[in-house]
Amino acid sequence: MTGYTPDEMMAVEAARRIGDGAVCFVGIGLPSVAANLARATHAPGCTLIYESGTIGAKPYRLPLSIGDGELAETADAVVSVPEMFAYWLQGGRIDVGFLGAAQIDRRGNLNSTVIGDYGTPKVRLPGAGGAPEIATCVRDVFVMLRQSPRAFVEQIDFVSSVGDNVRVVVTDLGILEPREGELTLTRLHPGANVEDARAATGWELRVAGDLGETEPPTADELAALRELQAR
């Protein structure tokens, strides 16, 4: 298998990191693709939770919103939103939480609130949503974010969520993991090089001494992913 897109590489690589049996708090977009791919392949026992209140959702089609009716129909349980945040997220029941953002810094802090000054913003972004408490209440935070100097910045404009539990950042170029508290390039995707990654990072990017290369998506992974997206 040769041809695949950066998004496919990201989804496949994130999916691989979801253990069978993991309980995942999932948003829409790439995280939902990754989690559903994991469920369709090596992790049939993982549990998908959407913050709309659906626990154990088993969507056949990839949902377009976290509130898709199919999530409720296929869920083991549907709970109210206050219960979701109090008993399940804050209750410490979630293993893996996915986050995206407009900006990330070297500590894994994320900004999804505003570009520029809060009071007189250049761009008013949608806001933090579930991120502040997902970032602190789940065991492992996975960030999925395309790498660019506008997104990977020295100083984020607003701290929407803190980076303490960020275990991995999956980008279109490679994998960043915290080493001694700083996000460090630990793997490159096939075809990417360190210069690409450095150029796409707004801070002086550290590169791991044991820098590795990501397995490209296998034929099976790609087939499963494309089948999922074609539904």
Added chain:
Amino acid sequence: MTGYTPDEMMAVEAARRIGDGAVCFVGIGLPSVAANLARATHAPGCTLIYESGTIGAKPYRLPLSIGDGELAETADAVVSVPEMFAYWLQGGRIDVGFLGAAQIDRRGNLNSTVIGDYGTPKVRLPGAGGAPEIATCVRDVFVMLRQSPRAFVEQIDFVSSVGDNVRVVVTDLGILEPREGELTLTRLHPGANVEDARAATGWELRVAGDLGETEPPTADELAALRELQAR
């Protein structure tokens, strides 16, 4: 109609005080009899809530416990116990709450906790249960309690609930209502006299200047009550 028991008089008189449309927090025993009698007669639109979580229960038979299955089967909604106490009782949704006790004082404070000293009790009673918050969160507290010098005391041994919202005490002898903050005999049941009531009260019982007499149970009321209890 001539023959009826003191319990029947109490149930009928309490039932009369439940308005159509009232939302009632009901316990087992006489309060449940009274509330269901009201529902079967003049107040078909009253709502019965049992603290087990059943909202709008419509039992055909008088329940033997607040957890009877028929309460759940006939309820408009069954909610969890934490929700019942937080959203419905504390939420201020209840008009009428019934309480009983082992002891009452002239302010309507009730003791259902202990006779004697708390640490070395003469009699350990079951405890306050829902009473402390029923007493403060409902609009009108109705107390149903047979009058005796052991129950109507100068000083209760323990304050399980406070009397601020007690609007009426229905006894086997008559009706006490707060007048200037003190429970005062305002009505006598047919056949009872002031001396009976005073003798059955451990404090110097005040008698209202406009002391009245309770309507005896009507034939219809008694028939409805007995039909209910015969089910």
Added chain:
Amino acid sequence: MAELTTLAEAVRELVRDGDTVAFEGFTHLIPHAAGHEAIRQAKRDLHLIRMTPDVIYDQLIGAGCARKLTFSWGGNPGVGSLHRLRDAVEHGWPRPLELDEHSHAGMAAAWAAGAANLPFGVLRGYAGTGLAERANVRWIDCPFTGERLAAVPAHRPDVGIVHAQQADRAGNVQLWGIVGVQKEVVLASARSLVTVEEVVDELEPRPGGVVIPSWVIDAVAPAPGGARPSYAHGYYDRDNDFYVRWDAIARDRETFTRWIEDNVLNAVAA
């Protein structure tokens, strides 16, 4: 007891200029019809509350109904920005919009506290974030362990408006599918309106059904299709294409204004 009435009548009676109003709905059963009625009746100076203000709030804001927004995520789900919200915040058009910004967990705790008649909600939240400084969050110490926790003021709006699938003729309401914060909104609000897909003779108990009794609701108004382009589980699906189309409509002030005229002001309430 809830009064069974029309949407126009209910909005006229319950919503007053300057009120704090929540048109809630978390990804499902979003009360679009009620929002449109508020625009038609030219309600002004509203303080709007919603966890996830999306297209209907973009419309209310763009139509000039709102002075303030309490929220946790304001976007067009899966599509991008809310351009009318951004225009109000970034350029003050058609009027400035004050933001009172929270996290989802904080908003959820504030709704639960409001429903429970508590003045504040407690959560493990906000720590280390910029919201801790910007949001109306204070800190309390656990009186047993000394742990520091976040407190948010309870939501107690003047009016809470939600959409549900069914009411019976006595005004009892049932909703099912994703149930969000709808029950909390009704209980937390001083006045409440539930719009419904249909009025039925009897509410049939359903798995996952949430029943809200008539006696905690002020008004129930039939509004078939009243959640569109959102969806009503068991009635119709989400109109995903509309959410995509909204991006272009809302991007431009004139296009937006024309859309509101054609689709809201000159339309008639259900």
Added chain:
Amino acid sequence: MAELTTLAEAVRELVRDGDTVAFEGFTHLIPHAAGHEAIRQAKRDLHLIRMTPDVIYDQLIGAGCARKLTFSWGGNPGVGSLHRLRDAVEHGWPRPLELDEHSHAGMAAAWAAGAANLPFGVLRGYAGTGLAERANVRWIDCPFTGERLAAVPAHRPDVGIVHAQQADRAGNVQLWGIVGVQKEVVLASARSLVTVEEVVDELEPRPGGVVIPSWVIDAVAPAPGGARPSYAHGYYDRDNDFYVRWDAIARDRETFTRWIEDNVLNAVAA
């Protein structure tokens, strides 16, 4: 993931002498079989928690399993006193019992706080009562309004034990009817056991059904009839006569001891 095991095995593995244990159930689905198994295994020094300790707690206390009881109403519903509980409190037989007494509302808030991983629960409660002095209640001031509210420490028992109607083979549990605080107990406890009427191939969604996923439960054990003399909605009714008979059995130490020997110690776990 919950392990499907036997009741004897589950109690042996999960309950240790000295543990804080809640056998919960609010007027329905009371886990009698599990309580009997704890008596058979002669568990000692337990700190028992339950809102409404009734007959099964009378038995655990009379059998000498408990050193402390956290509760809000301890009686034989509709019948009268719990004589074993009274004997322990009034005369220290078979051993003294420390009481930690609350109101229902305080206990419910403590369970909800435990499930939510908060150190305390907040309520409008206890004011003016003797419990305010006796109970483990402290006061906090709302950081927004200054109002004084009661705080109770969260329940976080070592073991939470509840009974439910059904589990599937993966250990997911469903209960229905009066659902009490069962979900909160499982979520608040460090370890949890759910006994069930039966294990089924698939849990069928039901009106009013509460599903507790397998991955928050440690052990699921079949115990058909495991709530008797309490009831299991849809399976069997409450044995009201037994509750009445219990009064005479429990009134006398010797009669009680013989009853435990005949009906618990010499009986075999389901």
